[in-house]
Amino acid sequence: MFVTAEYNRSIPGVLKNAIDHASRPYGQSAWTGKPAGVLGLSVGTIGTAVAQQHLRCILAYLDMPTLGQPEVFIHAKEGMFDEEDNIMNSTTKQFLQKWMDQYVTWIKKNVA
Numbered sequence: 469m470f471v472t473a474e475y476n477r478s479i480p481g482v483l484k485n486a487i488d489h490a491s492r493p494y495g496q497s498a499w500t501g502k503p504a505g506v507l508g509l510s511v512g513t514i515g516t517a518v519a520q521q522h523l524r525c526i527l528a529y530l531d532m533p534t535l536g537q538p539e540v541f542i543h544a545k546e547g548m549f550d551e552e553d554n555i556m557n558s559t560t561k562q563f564l565q566k567w568m569d570q571y572v573t574w575i576k577k578n579v580a
Contacts, residue, residue, distance in 0.1 A: 469505045479519050484526070506524060516541055520539070
């Protein structure tokens, strides 16, 4: 599962470096065939949509089956979290739970 921020319309450099490091040496990638899911949260209104698209391209190259739907672009705004960083909105919680349920099913389907 990859949860990313968006920096300059892409994923953070440290995430890209971690992904690249685990893909080497050539032919021995730790990623090959591993099922992936992509989510993001941002203060911006498009909620990491462009970064996620870039990440999906990287994961496709690494031969990682990636859950396509539902997509999760969360716009973090005032009042979204309580003092303990719990999500306040029940609709958002339900959506994320549905995503997690689908992701678990995706993993079970794609693990050899």
